[in-house]
Amino acid sequence: MKDRKTRLRSSDWFGRSGKDGFIYRAWMKNQGIPDSEFNGKPIIGICNTWSELTPCNGHFRELAESVKKGIWEAGGFPVEFPVMSLGETLMKPTAMLYRNLASMDVEESIRANPLDGVVLLCGCDKTTPSLVMGACSVDIPTIVVSGGPMLTGKYRGRNIGTSDVWRYHDDVREGTLETSELRNIEAAMCRSDGHCAVMGTASSMACMVEALGLSLPENAAIPAADARRKVLAQLSGRRIVEMVSDDLKPSDILTIKAFENAIKVNAAIGGSTNFVIHLLAIAGRVGVPLKLDDFNSLSRNIPLLANLQPSGKHFMEDLFYAGGLPAVLKELKNSLNNDSITVNGKTVRENYESSENYNREVIGSIDRPFNSATGLAILHGNLCENGAVIKPSAASAHLMVHTGKAVVFENIEDYKARIDTDNLEVDESSILVLKNVGPKGYPGMPEVGNMGLPKKLLEKGIRDMVRISDGRMSGTGFGTVVLHVSPEAAMGGNFSVIQNGDIISLNVYERSLHLAVSDEDLALRKSNKTLSPPLTERGYVNLYINHVEQAHLGADMDFLKGKSGAEVPRDSH
Structure with a gap:
């Protein structure tokens, strides 16, 4: 913890004399705010992703009131503000298309306004990474309050x-x-209120921020409907005021050690594969040199400890009753960077040392894990020159090493048109391949990678096949699904020229994904292929297509890498 007290950013607004100070204070006073509130109190922004179009975050107005109580109690001045809300269940073509846009909204809203610290209210899948990405880019004291899982x-x-x-x-x-x-x-x-009740992307993101040290302990698993969620929100409101006094910023917390902890925790809980793409994007914002292969080296020896759907059988509510994420951290203590600092000013070790595991059926141990398979693996080979992702803990054991013929769908429309036709040449040993659903090719990289199986195989009782795409899948999904193939088909790599009948070999244990086509034949195919440039639409989608990076880099915009700081904007009066 720092021992210096910094000058408040908000004093450049409310501490002014003359015309500018008059304007800044006068118009705020029309909300019934006493003059004394402008005398040097830290101004705390509550960044709220409440929206009736984001059902997972529908209770955030009430949660924000709990945060405000804590801020008032600690001597701060709370101001709630809205930002773009990303509802996973309703947004088309995919909420992922707008993650970077929402992060820009958050970044500029924080930078442009008289805020000394910020509380991020996030729950639904993309709201968490977008808010964290935006706040990290400004780098003022920040704490995350998740909405919690539904019952x-x-x-x-x-x-x-x-x-x-x-x-x-x-x-x-x-x-x-x-x-x-x-x-x-x-x-x-x-x-009930809350996000998905399983270890989907929303829960994985809540676990991610707690593992990174950006939230108070137990943030990840308290159900949205549990009164203790409001208590945590109120305590977070108190703590952010202290963080401003201590000048404790995201850049102090988000070291490479914190990212290493998050990767190990994600492997242990069977977190969403989307975790990879979001953590890489956050690392890019704070300048931490995290690479895709780091996920392999850090996850490889971490077994699945959390017996939660989709990798297991229980739910987030059960995780909370079993001891929450602190209990998982304690089981991982010999693998973690225990001295990493967190938002409450304590180390990771200090936060979990008094926790207990109350249910071994829900949280296993390193010696007796629920599943020896880890929650994440990165694949390499000539089919995915820059890597691909698979979730071994949610895959079928008999398909972890598999060779089969490719059944290729050129895009999502092709898949929907042919998957249930009687003349589709496919059997249970085939490998389904879906192209052009990556960041640029769709655009937005939708969650369609866990393709539904052909109806004629379902009728035979087949429930899993190897599936490969340059898209993503929902964190609630499962199966032997290879995702995030990079470079995507729209970029013209080897993945773009796979043909029906090509032999593909997957070996999860060796972390390999190989296409049995010679380099010469691949080069010939690519030379004969005419790339269809992604549809360049107007506005933000145009910006996205032209600037989004590939999945192995986090699919952020190339011009958003690195933080630009919290400099005070110029006066306009």
Whole structure:
């Protein structure tokens, strides 16, 4: 913790005399704010992603009030402001297309306004990385408050969650479940405030910020409907005022050691594959030289400790009751950088040392893990020159080493048109390949990588096949799915010229993905291929297509790398 007290940024607004100070204070006073509130109190922004179009974050107005209580108690002055909210379930073509745009909204909103510190209210998948990316780029004291997972769904005597959506979808396609019955299941699954109840991307992001040290302990797993979520929000409001006094910023917390911790924790919890692309983007914003291969070296010896869907059977609510993420950290203590500092001013070790594991069925140990397979692996080979991602803990053991013929879909429309046709030449040993769903090719890199299997194979009882794409999949998804192939098909690499019938070999243990086509033949195919440039639309999509980087770099905009600081903008009066 720092021992110096910095001058408040907000004093460049509210500490002014004359015309400028008059304007800054007078118009704020129309909200009924006493003059004493402008006498040197730290101004704390509450960056709120509440939106009725983002159901996961629908309770954030109430959560913000708890944050405000804590800020007032600690002697701060809270100001709530909205930013673009990314609702995973509703946004088309994909929320990922707008992650970078939302991060720019956050960055510029913080920089342009009289804020000394900021509390980030985030929950749904992309809201967490976008807010963290934006705040890191400004680098003022920052703390994250996640919205929390929804309560576990209950349907006809069994627990259900978002991962079951994929199972129900296959059941409907197979004809074993009536479409009308899905309406009853919908109400039973999403029965409270909060994001997905499983270890999907939203939960993985909440775990990520806690593992990085950007949130208070237990932030990741407290259910949204639990009163303790409000308590954590209030305590976070108190703490951010102290962080401003201590000048504790994201750049102090987000060291390479913090990123290493987050990668190991993600492997242990079976976190979303989307974690890779978001963590790389955050690292790029703070200037930490994180590489895709670092995920392999750091994850390889970390088994799956958390028995949570989609890799296991339990839910985020169960993780909280079992001890939350601090209990997982304690199980990993011999693998972590325990001296890394966190937002409460304590080290990682200090935060978990008093925690306990209350349920070994939910949280295993290094010696007795739930699954010896790790939660993440990076693949290399001539099919993915810059790498690809797979989640071994959610894959089928019999497919971890597999060779088969490619069944190629050139784009998502091609896939939808042919996947259930009787004349599709496919069997259970085939490998489904989906092209042109990467950052530029779609654009936006949608969550379509866990392709539904052909109906005729579902009817035979087949429930998993090797699937490969340059897109992503939902963190709630599962199966032997290879994702984030880089370079994507739209960039003209080897992946772009795979043909039907090509032999592909996957070996997860050796971290390899190989296309049995010679370099000479690949070069010939590429020379004969005419690249269709991605559709260049107007506005932001045009900007995105022309500046987004590839998946192995985090799919951020090339001009957003590195933080630019919190300099005070010029006066306009």
